[in-house]
Amino acid sequence: VASATPTPVSVNCEPVNGGLCVEFDKSFTDTYTRFSATTTDDRTLTFNSENMATFDAETGKRTGGSVAYYNIPENDERDIELSVIGRGALVTKKTVTLRTGKIMHLTVYGPNAGGEDKGTISIEIEYDDQFDAEDHNVVID
Numbered sequence: 001v002a003s004a005t006p007t008p009v010s011v012n013c014e015p016v017n018g019g020l021c022v023e024f025d026k027s028f029t030d031t032y033t034r035f036s037a038t039t040t041d042d043r044t045l046t047f048n049s050e051n052m053a054t055f056d057a058e059t060g061k062r063t064g065g066s067v068a069y070y071n072i073p074e075n076d077e078r079d080i081e082l083s084v085i086g087r088g089a090l091v092t093k094k095t096v097t098l099r100t101g102k103i104m105h106l107t108v109y110g111p112n113a114g115g116e117d118k119g120t121i122s123i124e125i126e127y128d129d130q131f132d133a134e135d136h137n138v139v140i141d
Contacts, residue, residue, distance in 0.1 A: 018098035019067040020080060021105050022047035023055055028110035032086030037108060039068065040081045040093075053105060062105060072100040084108055 022037045029035060029049075036048040045068045053065025072078050078098045084091045098104055 015101035016071060017069045018072045018078065018100055019069045019103035020096065020098060021053050021065040021067045021103060022082075023053040023062065023065060023105060023107045024049075025055075025107055025109045025113060027113035028086070028108050031110040032091070034087050035108075036085045037082045037106070038085065040083055043068075055107070065105075067103055070098055072098060076100045082106070086110075 020039075024035055024037075036046050038044060038046045047066065051066035053062050055062050070078055070080065076099055079095050080098055081093060081095045083093050096104060096106060
């Protein structure tokens with residue numbers, strides 16, 4: 001190899017992180033004008049009206065939103081507990097499982113979402129590049 005001559009190399013990189021992004025549905029924001037979801041781990045990250053993702057029903061696409069990235073241990077999963085706050089009071093606590101190479105988009109629905117008498121949390125895991133997608137729903141009793 002000569003000096004200053006580019007030499008092609010191959011680097012094999014696999015993801016070691018997972019991410020979490022939170023969206024608050026209109027059914028939740030109409031009920032709770034002040035709201036947030038905060039992780040209860042040592043970083044205490046907060047999602048609120050300033051950094052939440054938004055969903056455009058016309059295009060069917062989610063935009064914006066901060067993503068909290070976490071190192072995922074060798075078992076490819078990490079549980080993160082969230083406290084959902086509305087009007088300064090605890091609405092619910094939920095544990096979400098993050099997976100290697102996936103960004104979990106958590107949507108928080110309010111009371112009477114879909115015409116029911118209870119709110120729901122809908123968890124949708126989307127992918128970036130070669131990542132897979134998984135959908136999950138959690139009902140708030």
